[in-house]
Amino acid sequence: MLNAHGTSGSMSSGGSGSGSGSTTAGGAARGPAAKGKAPEMHDLAGSGSGLAAARARTAGVPRIGSASGPARKLVIKSFKVKPKLPETFEDDTWDKLRRAVEAIHARRPVPDGLEELYKACENLCHHNKQGNLYRRLEAVLQEHVVAELATLKQNVGGDANALRVLDECWRSYCQQMILIRSIFLYLDRTYVLQTPSLRSLWTLSMDLFRDHVVQDSEIQRRLVEGIVHEIDRERRGEQVSRTLLHSLVRMMVDLGVYLRVFEAPFLETTRAFYRYVGQMHMSAVSAAGDGHAGAHRVSEYLVHVVQRLEQESVRCGSGEGYLDPVTRKRLIQVVEDELIRSCASVLLDAGFDTLVAEQRVDDLARLFSLLERVGMLDELKRRLGEYIKARRARKTGAVMVRDPSRDKTMVADLLAFKAQLDRLLRHAFGGLESFDHAIKEAIGSFINQRQNKPSEMIAKYVDDLLRHVKGMTDAEVDAQLDQCLVLFRLIQGKDVFEAFYSKDLAKRLLLGKSASVDAEKSMLLKLKAECGGGFTTKLEGMFKDMDLSREFQRTLEDTANYRERIGPIDLTVFVLTANHWPTYPVVELNLPPELLRCQDVFRELYLLKHKGRRLVWQNSLGSCLLRAHFGGNAKELQVSLFQAVVLLSFNDRAVQTYSELQTQTGLEPKELVRTMQSLACSKTRVLSKGNPKVKEIGVDETFQVNEAFSAPQFRVKINSIQVKETVEEQEETNEKVFQDRVFQVDAAIVRIMKTEKRCTHAALVTKLFQMLRFPVATEDLKKRIESLMEREYMDRDPADRSMYVYVA
Numbered sequence: 175m176l177n178a179h180g181t182s183g184s185m186s187s188g189g190s191g192s193g194s195g196s197t198t199a200g201g202a203a204r205g206p207a208a209k210g211k212a213p214e215m216h217d218l219a220g221s222g223s224g225l226a227a228a229r230a231r232t233a234g235v236p237r238i239g240s241a242s243g244p245a246r247k248l249v250i251k252s253f254k255v256k257p258k259l260p261e262t263f264e265d266d267t268w269d270k271l272r273r274a275v276e277a278i279h280a281r282r283p284v285p286d287g288l289e290e291l292y293k294a295c296e297n298l299c300h301h302n303k304q305g306n307l308y309r310r311l312e313a314v315l316q317e318h319v320v321a322e323l324a325t326l327k328q329n330v331g332g333d334a335n336a337l338r339v340l341d342e343c344w345r346s347y348c349q350q351m352i353l354i355r356s357i358f359l360y361l362d363r364t365y366v367l368q369t370p371s372l373r374s375l376w377t378l379s380m381d382l383f384r385d386h387v388v389q390d391s392e393i394q395r396r397l398v399e400g401i402v403h404e405i406d407r408e409r410r411g412e413q414v415s416r417t418l419l420h421s422l423v424r425m426m427v428d429l430g431v432y433l434r435v436f437e438a439p440f441l442e443t444t445r446a447f448y449r450y451v452g453q454m455h456m457s458a459v460s461a462a463g464d465g466h467a468g469a470h471r472v473s474e475y476l477v478h479v480v481q482r483l484e485q486e487s488v489r490c491g492s493g494e495g496y497l498d499p500v501t502r503k504r505l506i507q508v509v510e511d512e513l514i515r516s517c518a519s520v521l522l523d524a525g526f527d528t529l530v531a532e533q534r535v536d537d538l539a540r541l542f543s544l545l546e547r548v549g550m551l552d553e554l555k556r557r558l559g560e561y562i563k564a565r566r567a568r569k570t571g572a573v574m575v576r577d578p579s580r581d582k583t584m585v586a587d588l589l590a591f592k593a594q595l596d597r598l599l600r601h602a603f604g605g606l607e608s609f610d611h612a613i614k615e616a617i618g619s620f621i622n623q624r625q626n627k628p629s630e631m632i633a634k635y636v637d638d639l640l641r642h643v644k645g646m647t648d649a650e651v652d653a654q655l656d657q658c659l660v661l662f663r664l665i666q667g668k669d670v671f672e673a674f675y676s677k678d679l680a681k682r683l684l685l686g687k688s689a690s691v692d693a694e695k696s697m698l699l700k701l702k703a704e705c706g707g708g709f710t711t712k713l714e715g716m717f718k719d720m721d722l723s724r725e726f727q728r729t730l731e732d733t734a735n736y737r738e739r740i741g742p743i744d745l746t747v748f749v750l751t752a753n754h755w756p757t758y759p760v761v762e763l764n765l766p767p768e769l770l771r772c773q774d775v776f777r778e779l780y781l782l783k784h785k786g787r788r789l790v791w792q793n794s795l796g797s798c799l800l801r802a803h804f805g806g807n808a809k810e811l812q813v814s815l816f817q818a819v820v821l822l823s824f825n826d827r828a829v830q831t832y833s834e835l836q837t838q839t840g841l842e843p844k845e846l847v848r849t850m851q852s853l854a855c856s857k858t859r860v861l862s863k864g865n866p867k868v869k870e871i872g873v874d875e876t877f878q879v880n881e882a883f884s885a886p887q888f889r890v891k892i893n894s895i896q897v898k899e900t901v902e903e904q905e906e907t908n909e910k911v912f913q914d915r916v917f918q919v920d921a922a923i924v925r926i927m928k929t930e931k932r933c934t935h936a937a938l939v940t941k942l943f944q945m946l947r948f949p950v951a952t953e954d955l956k957k958r959i960e961s962l963m964e965r966e967y968m969d970r971d972p973a974d975r976s977m978y979v980y981v982a
Contacts, residue, residue, distance in 0.1 A: 472525030
């Protein structure tokens with residue numbers, strides 16, 4: 175029989191005692207030769223009788239492994255003559271493969287089947303022809319790339335056309351290499367993979383395209399300039415092919431030239447583009463000024479910057495993006511440098527103050543976000559502080575405090591201003607603690623520049639609030655008190671606040687002006703939590719005195735004969751501890767006999783229970799409820815004690831002069847004038863005088879009961895002028911605070927010197943600033959030090975005049 179290569183084989187079968195047999199078929203299997211000589215094939219094929227004889231001899235032979243005889247072995251014989259490849263086998267096979275590669279490059283149908291071509295490559299590899307095959311394929315690929323470069327140079331025209339031609343060439347090249355690699359896949363996965371010095375077929379193809387096409391100076395220039403030009407067109411609002419740009423950028427990334435060839439010039443042109451855009455917009459912003467028009471320009475620019483940043487971010491993102499993500503960080507940094515960092519000062523100068531004044535939260539939030547990106551929040555905080563402290567004629571906190579004409583509305587305006595800043599802090603400045611500190615520091619800087627007035631006005635504002643809390647929920651009251659405490663924390667003259675607050679609290683408690691005891695005690699607890707128990711000791715004592723007075727009043731009501739002794743008058747007396755309450759001047763007043771009898775009865779009963787105490791009546795704090803008749807029209811008059819004494823005097827005489835009233839009441843002229851003005855010159859005129867239109871009270875002025883007085887209410891309240899705090903009383907309170915501060919400064923100096931024994935002037939002043947809770951000038955400290963030296967508490971060191979020595 176014949177195999178595919180024409181070689182001969184033999185098969186023999188021996189008897190039971192002839193040894194082993196062998197089988198050889200077409201050289202595919204080889205084995206040791208048989209011990210006995212096997213008949214040649216041509217002997218078996220020589221005649222029909224011989225073949226028949228052979229078959230006859232084998233017909234009766236038992237099968238191998240049968241029970242009739244021992245097992246027999248099959249032995250495979252080797253070729254006597256080793257097969258040889260045809261001399262033209264490698265060349266013929268390569269020609270077939272080369273024709274297929276050239277057909278693929280020429281975009282023609284491949285003449286042979288892909289399976290046949292793959293087998294041809296495999297046969298060459300099996301016969302150790304891999305090295306020549308790899309070198310020949312590399313040469314063909316290089317030749318093709320060089321030809322493609324020449325074709326490209328002939329076909330490229332304008333920039334956009336060059337990009338399309340290059341992209342088509344690249345896509346076609348990649349598709350061709352995918353097909354070629356599939357044909358030579360066996361070579362790529364065996365020989366190339368096992369040889370470290372060789373590149374894979376795909377890497378080889380990429381390197382060839384890069385080295386010969388992309389690295390060509392003309393092609394590279396057209397590629398980079400074309401992509402940059404297309405991106406510039408898109409930035410100006412024109413439509414471009416993002417698919418084309420994505421493909422070309424992906425080509426540079428795959429070839430490993432993206433960063434080296436494209437990114438640097440791209441970022442350079444991007445910087446130039448946005449530098450021009452920023453300068454153009456800044457010119458428009460500067461021309462608009464720093465008013466409303468400038469703020470409008472700034473607002474438009476901020477929106478424009480946000481849009482630009484988003485556009486550039488999309489270019490480097492997934493989806494519609496086409497630039498490599500590695501460029502995103504550097505690209506965004508370029509945009510931030512040119513549109514934010516270099517323009518920040520102009521933006522803040524032109525529009526920041528107006529944006530804050532107009533509460534344009536969205537624009538300020540954009541400005542905050544953009545400046546945060548470039549690390550310029552410190553500059554934004556500085557500008558915010560400058561706005562708050564500005565002295566310009568507008569609605570800023572500094573103007574509210576420094577303008578004396580706005581004292582009455584100072585605290586309300588400051589609270590509204592602080593609320594606006596807090597709103598910006600939450601919604602525009604991200605609620606950052608550093609911005610909160612900047613706002614408080616700025617408010618504190620200007621609110622303490624006007625000595626004691628802000629502290630006084632905050633106390634007055636709290637007083638007015640606690641007088642009118644009816645109709646408000648507890649939460650609303652707490653919220654308003656907390657707002658007042660925000661300003662209270664910022665003032666340095668807390669002792670001034672305490673002085674005015676205690677004075678107003680005394681009036682609210684004694685005259686029944688407080689609208690809610692719960693609100694009063696809530697404020698007291700807040701002050702105690704804020705400043706400690708020492709700050710509220712006197713205030714707590716005032717509440718305690720009121721409670722003890724009410725308790726003693728109930729005791730009096732249960733005392734035998736108490737009602738008979740005081741008569742038909744309902745008497746209520748508050749006993750005040752002098753150390754807890756403000757100091758009130760003693761005003762002389764001639765009380766009617768009925769009131770004197772009530773005082774005597776109360777004094778007698780009180781001293782029986784509390785021996786050794788001294789009672790001093792404060793006439794200026796008294797109030798009365800009188801029943802009066804005006805031409806048969808009965809009314810109840812709620813008046814002060816001074817007003818009551820004056821009105822009761824008209825029960826004896828219908829007409830009286832000013833001099834007669836002064837003699838009968840015993841009031842000093844200033845108090846009497848105020849009292850008569852409130853009774854005869856106010857809206858509620860229960861007395862009439864000669865010329866009611868003139869508020870001045872003459873010495874010879876005559877007064878009589880106004881029988882024509884009428885009012886819609888049965889109980890009429892006549893405002894007492896002396897209840898309102900006068901300028902003199904304010905000055906007196908401030909002077910008292912100043913004297914207290916003098917004592918505190920002296921005590922602090924002695925305390926420090928007693929501890930240190932020796933201390934320089936500079937060190938002593940520094941320690942005093944740290945210890946004192948109120949503002950004090952260095953000159954005032956120097957005066958107090960000199961005063962203590964005069965009183966021999968301390969002295970100078972004779973050897974060092976700048977050193978103070980404590981004198982024990």
